[in-house]
Amino acid sequence: MNQQVIIFSDLDGTLLNHKNFSFEEILFFFKKISKKTIIIFNTSKTFSEVKKICSDYSLHNPFIVENGSAVFIPKKLKLILSKKLESQDEYYKLVLGSNLDDLIKFTNLRKCYRFISKCSFLHKMNTKKLKESTGLSNSILMNSTKRDFSLPFLWNGTKDLILEFSSFVQNYNFKILKGGRFYHLIGNVDKGKAMKEILGIYSNTFDKNFISISLGDSPNDVAMLEISDYSGIVKPFSNKKLKLKKNKNVFYSTIIAPKGWEQVLKMMPPIKKIN
Ligand SMILES: [Mg+2]
Incomplete structure (x- = not known):
């Protein structure tokens, strides 16, 4: 049977450099690989952010946003979908997470008050307050606040209370993710579950043997790194080494993004074959 490689790649810190958010340095390799494989971005970024990157680099593949949401x-791809999906622009949308309305409704529950009173939610701050508390520029703020499936917040309570809050939200099928500066209240999703959905769609549509590769740099990538055939860990800028339970076909780059993306892929037998 024909073999086809699908690469699921995180963006920030994996493909994109943590400082300039660029991967121009490895553009030649990226373009070459994108012609021979299917590259699927699997990121915490939002729909509008990923859509822009895909159009900038003429990538016409599915993608996964907001940590598997x-x-x-x-x-155009005419993939076989087992259920009827919503439509958004030129895409079909499969929602695995929780919509904003449901998240906001939850935060208004009386039972939540002792946790919620310690949260400063981004969607409730005015621009001045946002800039003061985040130190971010207007354009970055626009992107980081305009989310469809998660509510970012700053935490003003104790460490113990946020732990309690994290287990409390599980009763409602939500979870709390810790980002760099913000926490996120989000549906019970992860990048691995979303990756499985796409693999399912491709194997329903094509009579091919799919080999999955996943690439990531931080804890929110672990769910996909654990279940792919080949897993590549790009050296994190923070230097905190990621540990996986699986140990077969796991590769580590010794350099950070974007060069680490190229380096770790080149270590993998299915890429060596086609490169
Ligand atoms: Mg990352």
């Missing part, structure tokens, strides 16, 4: 599939 939703999968977007270009209508």
Whole structure:
């Protein structure tokens, strides 16, 4: 049977450099690989952010946003979908996470008050307050606050209380993710579950043997790194080494993004074959 490689890649710190958010340095390799494999971005970024990157680099593949909250599939691809999906722009949208309305409704529950009173939610701050508390520029703020499946917040309570809050939200099928500066209240999703959905769609559509590769640099990538055939860990800028339970076909780059992306892929037998 024909073999086809699918690469699921995180963006920030994995493909994109943590400082300039660019991967121009490895553009030649990226373009070459994108012609021979299917590259699927699997990121904490939002729909509008990922859509822009895909159009900038003429990539017409599905992608996964907000830590596995939703999968977007270009209508043009004519993939076989087992259920009827919503439509957004030129994509079909498969929602795996929780919509904003449900998240906000939850935060208004009386039972939540003792936790919520310690949260400063980004969607409730005015621009001045946002800039003061985040130190971010206007354009970055626009992108980091405009989320469809998660509520970012700053925490003003104790460490013990946030732990309690984290286990409390599980009763409602939500979870709390710790980002760099913010916490996120988000549906019970992860990048691995979303990756499985896309693999399922591809194997339903094509009579091919798919080999999955996942690439990541931080704890929110672990769920996909654990279940792919080949797993590549790009050296994190923070230097905190990621540990996986699986140990077969796991590769580590010795350099950070974007060069680490190229380096770790080149170590993998299915890429060596086609490169
Ligand atoms: Mg990352």
